[in-house]
Amino acid sequence: MTRRTGLRAWAASVMLVAATATATATAKTPTPITLVDDRGTAVALPAPPRRIVSLLPSLTESVCVLGACERLVATDRWSNWPAPVAGLPKLGGLEDANVERIVALRPDLVLLAPSSRLSGRLRSLGLAVAELDATELGQVRRVLDKVAALIGQPQAAAVQWQRLQDELRLARLAVPERARGVAVYVEVGSAPYAASESSYIGELLTQLGARNVVPAALGPFPKLNPEFVVKARPALIVVSASERAGLATRPGWAAMAAVRQGRICALSPADMDVLSRPGPRVGQAAMVLARCLQDHAPAAPR
Numbered sequence: 383m384t385r386r387t388g389l390r391a392w393a394a395s396v397m398l399v400a401a402t403a404t405a406t407a408t409a410k411t412p413t414p415i416t417l418v419d420d421r422g423t424a425v426a427l428p429a430p431p432r433r434i435v436s437l438l439p440s441l442t443e444s445v446c447v448l449g450a451c452e453r454l455v456a457t458d459r460w461s462n463w464p465a466p467v468a469g470l471p472k473l474g475g476l477e478d479a480n481v482e483r484i485v486a487l488r489p490d491l492v493l494l495a496p497s498s499r500l501s502g503r504l505r506s507l508g509l510a511v512a513e514l515d516a517t518e519l520g521q522v523r524r525v526l527d528k529v530a531a532l533i534g535q536p537q538a539a540a541v542q543w544q545r546l547q548d549e550l551r552l553a554r555l556a557v558p559e560r561a562r563g564v565a566v567y568v569e570v571g572s573a574p575y576a577a578s579e580s581s582y583i584g585e586l587l588t589q590l591g592a593r594n595v596v597p598a599a600l601g602p603f604p605k606l607n608p609e610f611v612v613k614a615r616p617a618l619i620v621v622s623a624s625e626r627a628g629l630a631t632r633p634g635w636a637a638m639a640a641v642r643q644g645r646i647c648a649l650s651p652a653d654m655d656v657l658s659r660p661g662p663r664v665g666q667a668a669m670v671l672a673r674c675l676q677d678h679a680p681a682a683p684r
Contacts, residue, residue: 417531421496421513430534431490431510437479437500440661441493441514442467444526447542447662450533455487463655463663485509491532516660517602519585522546526662542662549665554590556672561679562591567616567640568671570658572625575605582660586668592618592675608632616640618679620657620671623648647674 412429419425434453436442442461445454451464456471458479471487473479476498484492485507492504496513504511512532516522523543530539566587568577577583580598587594595614596604612634619640621629626648630636640646649657649670657667 413534415532415534417512417528419496419512419514419528420525421501423501423511423513425510425512425532427491427510427532429490431532433487433489433491434533435473435484435487435489435492436461437473437476437492437494437498438515439463439655440516440525440659441495441529443659443661443663444529445493445533448526448530448533448538449535453533455489456484481507493529493532517581519582519664522582522660522662522664525660546662546665550586550589550668553586553665553668553672556669557590557592557675558679560681561675564592564675564679565595565615565617566592566620566671566675566679567595567611567614567618568620568657569622569625570603573605574608574611574625575603576611578602578604582664583657583667583671586664586671590668590672590675592671592679609634611635612638618645618647618674620647620649620674622654623650643680645678645680647678649674 415427415430417425432453433455434445434450435456436445436454437458439458439461442454442457443463445451446464446467451466454467454470456473457467459472459475461467471483473483476495479500481500481503484504490510492509492511494500494511494513495515497515498513501511501513512528514525514528516525526539526542530536568583569575570577576596578596578598578600579594581602584594584598595616596606615638617640619629626646629641629646635641653670656663657670
């Protein structure tokens, strides 16, 4: 080998090593993440978060189904699905989350609802915060997309959305023809708070062929006067099992045909969790409603 040939070989080997080192460095360089959350606030992360605190059950569930459950270091007190989150530290609820404990956990990202009052304080303490929530089905898709982007797995959202759509199709097939057009009242909280036509629950009822007695004009989840429901005359009442026994004591409710004839779908705590969380289990929520229609709905008037 001549000296010139040797120099060429040496130069080539140096260039190869440099190129390999550059490629390796590039592969290991974290990809910054930026997006705008549901409050219109820019969220900037230098890299996909490795430590996440979630303060809303639907967001906790989204993180997990999108493949990042192991990155959760704590949740709100109500997050209980999937099973691995049960053993995580619980930091409180929407208004009473323990800020000191959140900071001590050194999260790279805190997920919470726009209705929470914690976001400003957490940001002032140097934490990255994303405020996300949904009341409509389209917003469920948007939240899935944003959570997937925040954890650095944007492609995972489309897969989960397709699974959810498949579950919705199965729920529609499960509704008997006699239940099509049945008037339904769905209660999501005592007082009572109801799901209207404009909520994701209302949209699910529409997809299942039922009719929601609470109009969209009242907002997604309005607080109602109990007499409103009496006048609406639902043929089927969907309520938590804990509220079932007291329905007849509400003003005028004992006279309603749905109460007199026992057309009440009393949901277990687990089913109520599924129904009340606008996240990746919305397809399962549709099946909960479909079972109510199967088991309790009378034939719709023709």
